[in-house]
Amino acid sequence: MDKVKRSLKTFSLRPYFFLLPSIFFLFLFIIYPIFEIIYSSFFYITPKGEERFVGLQNYLDLFSDSVFVWSLKNTILWVILRVTLMLILGLGIALLINYPFRGNSIIETILIIPWAMPLAIVCYGWKWMLNGPYGHFNSLLNILGLISQPFPEWLGSPLGAFLGVLGVSVYTGLPFTTLIYLSGLKSIPESLYEAALIDGASIWQRFRYITLPQLRAVVITIILLETIISFGSFTTVWIVTLGGPLHYTELIVTYLYKVAFEFFNWAKAFTIATIGFIILFIFSFIYISKTWRE
Amino acid sequence: MTIWKILEKILIYSFAFMLSVIIMFPIISMISTSLKSWSELWISPAIWIPNTIYFDNYIKVWQKIGTGLGLTIYFRNSMIIASGTVLLSLMLSIPAAYTISRYKFKGRKEFMFLILITQMIPPIILIMSLFTIMKMFGLLNTYLGVILITSTFSMPYSVWILFTSFNAVPRVLDEAAMLDGCSELKILTNIIIPLSWHGIITAMIYAFIYGWSDFLISLTFLRSSELLPVTVGIFNLLYSPGTVEIPWHEVMSSSILSAIPVMILFSVIRKYLVRGFSMGGIKG
Numbered sequence: 001m002d003k004v005k006r007s008l009k010t011f012s013l014r015p016y017f018f019l020l021p022s023i024f025f026l027f028l029f030i031i032y033p034i035f036e037i038i039y040s041s042f043f044y045i046t047p048k049g050e051e052r053f054v055g056l057q058n059y060l061d062l063f064s065d066s067v068f069v070w071s072l073k074n075t076i077l078w079v080i081l082r083v084t085l086m087l088i089l090g091l092g093i094a095l096l097i098n099y100p101f102r103g104n105s106i107i108e109t110i111l112i113i114p115w116a117m118p119l120a121i122v123c124y125g126w127k128w129m130l131n132g133p134y135g136h137f138n139s140l141l142n143i144l145g146l147i148s149q150p151f152p153e154w155l156g157s158p159l160g161a162f163l164g165v166l167g168v169s170v171y172t173g174l175p176f177t178t179l180i181y182l183s184g185l186k187s188i189p190e191s192l193y194e195a196a197l198i199d200g201a202s203i204w205q206r207f208r209y210i211t212l213p214q215l216r217a218v219v220i221t222i223i224l225l226e227t228i229i230s231f232g233s234f235t236t237v238w239i240v241t242l243g244g245p246l247h248y249t250e251l252i253v254t255y256l257y258k259v260a261f262e263f264f265n266w267a268k269a270f271t272i273a274t275i276g277f278i279i280l281f282i283f284s285f286i287y288i289s290k291t292w293r294e
Numbered sequence: 295m296t297i298w299k300i301l302e303k304i305l306i307y308s309f310a311f312m313l314s315v316i317i318m319f320p321i322i323s324m325i326s327t328s329l330k331s332w333s334e335l336w337i338s339p340a341i342w343i344p345n346t347i348y349f350d351n352y353i354k355v356w357q358k359i360g361t362g363l364g365l366t367i368y369f370r371n372s373m374i375i376a377s378g379t380v381l382l383s384l385m386l387s388i389p390a391a392y393t394i395s396r397y398k399f400k401g402r403k404e405f406m407f408l409i410l411i412t413q414m415i416p417p418i419i420l421i422m423s424l425f426t427i428m429k430m431f432g433l434l435n436t437y438l439g440v441i442l443i444t445s446t447f448s449m450p451y452s453v454w455i456l457f458t459s460f461n462a463v464p465r466v467l468d469e470a471a472m473l474d475g476c477s478e479l480k481i482l483t484n485i486i487i488p489l490s491w492h493g494i495i496t497a498m499i500y501a502f503i504y505g506w507s508d509f510l511i512s513l514t515f516l517r518s519s520e521l522l523p524v525t526v527g528i529f530n531l532l533y534s535p536g537t538v539e540i541p542w543h544e545v546m547s548s549s550i551l552s553a554i555p556v557m558i559l560f561s562v563i564r565k566y567l568v569r570g571f572s573m574g575g576i577k578g
Contacts, residue, residue: 014478015397019405022390022449029446030412033423093313101306110314113321116560117553118507120525124532124549125324128542136323139339151338171320232416235509239529253418260422261514269422277419284414292407 034277040270058271068272071243071250075231078166078251082230083223085170086177090222091215093174094181115175123239126168130154158248161241165249169236173229177222184218185211224287231280252276328352328546335543351547360541362531365548368524371437372506372552375523378441379505380498383448387497390449391456392482396468413450417443421514428515435517443511448504452497455566459493460486496566499559506556524552 041058043051062068093111097104114122129135132153141147154160192210201209234253237243243250243258252272260269322342327335328351330344357364390409394402417424424443425434433439463486471481487494509525516522519530528548532540 012399015393015399015402018389018393022386022453023405023408025386025442025446025449026408026412029424029427029443030415030420033420033427034415036423036426037420096306096309096313099306101303101310103307103310107310107314110317112560112564113557114317116557116564118503118525118556120507120509120529121549121553122320124528124545125320127532128327128546129320129323133338134336134340134542136319136326136340136342139342140319142339149338171317228414228416232418234416234418238513239509239532242533253416257418257421260425266422273419273422277415280415280419284411288407288410288414292410 037270037273037277040267041274043267043270045267058267059275062268062271062275065268067247067250068252068255070247071252071255072275074247074249075251075253078233079227079230081166082169082173082233083226085166086173086226087219087222089170089174090177090181093178094185095211097178097182098185111175111178113175114172119172119235120239122172123168123236126164126171127155127240130164132156155241156245158245161245161249165237165240168240169230169233172236173226177226180218180222180225181215184215188214220290221287224283224290227283228280228287231276231283324546324550327543328550330543332541332543335541348543351543352551355544355548355551359528359544359548360531363519363527365524365551367520368522368527368548369552371521371527372523372525374437375440375444375508375512376502376505378437379444379448379508380501382441382445383452383501383504384494384498386445386449387452387456388482388487388494390453391460392486394453395457395460396465409450409453413447413454417447418510421510424511425514434515435521436515437521439515440508440511441505443515444505444508445501448501452501455497455500456490456493459490459496462493463489492566496563499563503556503559524548528552 040051042053042055044054044057045051093107097108097111129137132138132151137154138147138151142149142151152160154164188211192214193206196206196210232253233251234257237249237251237254238257241249243254247255253276256269256272256276259265259272326340326342326344329347329349330341330351331346331348334341334344334346334348355365357366359365390405393399394406428434428439428443431439433442467485467489468481471485476484506523507525508523509529512523512526513529516526519527522530528545531537531545
């Protein structure tokens with residue numbers, strides 16, 4: 001092994017040469033765009049296409065735009081709700097699958113399906129399922145006697161649309177979270193539980209004093225990762241509601257897309273993107289530094 | 295004691311049953327809709343089992359979905375984008391993974407950090423800048439433009455998969471081959487790649503799924519409907535102006551058909567995706 005290292009050391013430029021293509025792509029399509037959006041957010045673009053430096057003016061304008069402020073608040077609410085639901089439901093399902101009973105591998109297989117399907121496809125399915133008069137969701141509620149004609153149009157009402165999109169997003173995201181929990185549960189040493197059983201600890205005590213503390217690292221991982229994923233949930237919202245009705249399901253990523261490609265207000269869109277990037281970067285940095293140490 | 299055990303069992307099984315029903319509900323809804331005829335689509339409340347099972351929806355969509363193009367064209371486009379992503383992404387990540395696995399050099403840590411942090415940035419944040427770059431190179435409305443971006447964004451995770459599997463190949467083998475006078479390229483193609491084919495296949499499938507599932511990049515870069523992948527093709531069917539009644543039965547049969555290849559591939563690499571999650575295998 002030493003010999004290989006020594007012989008490889010003589011070609012000191014080689015590693016950089018091999019890394020050149022990947023670094024080139026990462027810089028051209030990720031690093032450079034990051035700097036471009038930040039840089040451009042300080043400029044005003046005239047109708048003629050000239051750029052004029054305006055300092056922080058774009059940011060001041062942006063925060064006086066009530067739709068942006070609304071979508072920012074909406075995004076925060078969205079992230080908090082989605083992450084909380086993931087944490088609770090994911091843990092519940094993971095505990096269920098981890099419980100030794102016949103059929104837990106079947107549940108695990110079924111659970112993977114929403115994750116294995118392309119996200120866009122699941123969204124099309126849900127969009128029609130939630131349709132007011134003709135969707136299967138209302139049909140089920142009707143059979144259960146919970147609603148009667150005329151059926152509510154979920155995606156047409158502010159709260160219904162928000163919950164609907166949240167439903168799709170949790171549905172597609174839960175498998176991943178559950179599997180992270182499961183790998184955490186499987187790494188808890190069996191001896192801890194055996195010792196607790198000898199001491200006569202109840203199920204609840206075992207959960208409270210062994211399982212939960214042992215899952216601490218996993219929970220932090222899920223919070224950070226799911227925050228990052230929730231923040232960028234463009235596809236789900238765009239397909240199911242386009243951010244509507246009005247702006248009730250608008251997130252800053254969907255608003256960014258509208259401002260850029262429908263209103264063609266690029267200076268403003270650059271500013272939104274910069275704010276989005278900063279928020280994302282903070283969470284990504286914390287997450288990466290954490291995994292890096294491990 | 296035994297009565298509690300039985301109660302516990304009943305509780306567990308009923309939870310498991312409810313959970314499976316909830317997970318399967320949207321899938322069953324899709325399948326049910328995909329087998330309906332046009333007239334049964336508009337019955338309220340929605341029926342579960344169509345009176346006449348209409349398998350025809352799975353056949354005629356290949357020619358034409360509603361008034362749009364057929365699934366044949368969308369499938370071809372998805373296939374081109376996904377295969378292109380596999381090719382380019384692997385061409386970029388194999389040398390990168392080999393280098394960080396086998397060399398010690400200044401900047402190695404920094405490169406690995408770059409790989410990790412870039413995979414956290416979703417393309418939506420950078421989409422305007424990417425659009426400008428593609429416009430500058432004249433790559434808007436081309437497959438290549440889309441493939442360049444999907445490859446870049448799927449590369450970090452591929453590097454990570456390959457890095458772990460290259461690391462598992464004993465370095466003694468490199469050493470032996472090197473003493474025999476093998477070139478580095480030969481070591482890579484004749485020793486490392488054959489011995490880590492598991493990782494290579496995983497990285498390939500991952501890149502394929504990434505390309506096939508892409509929505510945002512194709513939505514933004516592609517204009518001509520005959521270039522669209524299936525994800526965006528269906529979207530345009532739903533949201534194109536002037537659409538009065540959407541042929542949801544055909545939308546669902548096309549959706550199910552286009553999910554099948556990805557689901558099969560996904561089940562192959564599922565175990566690996568779960569194991570490698572801690573470094574952030576983010577999908578979607």
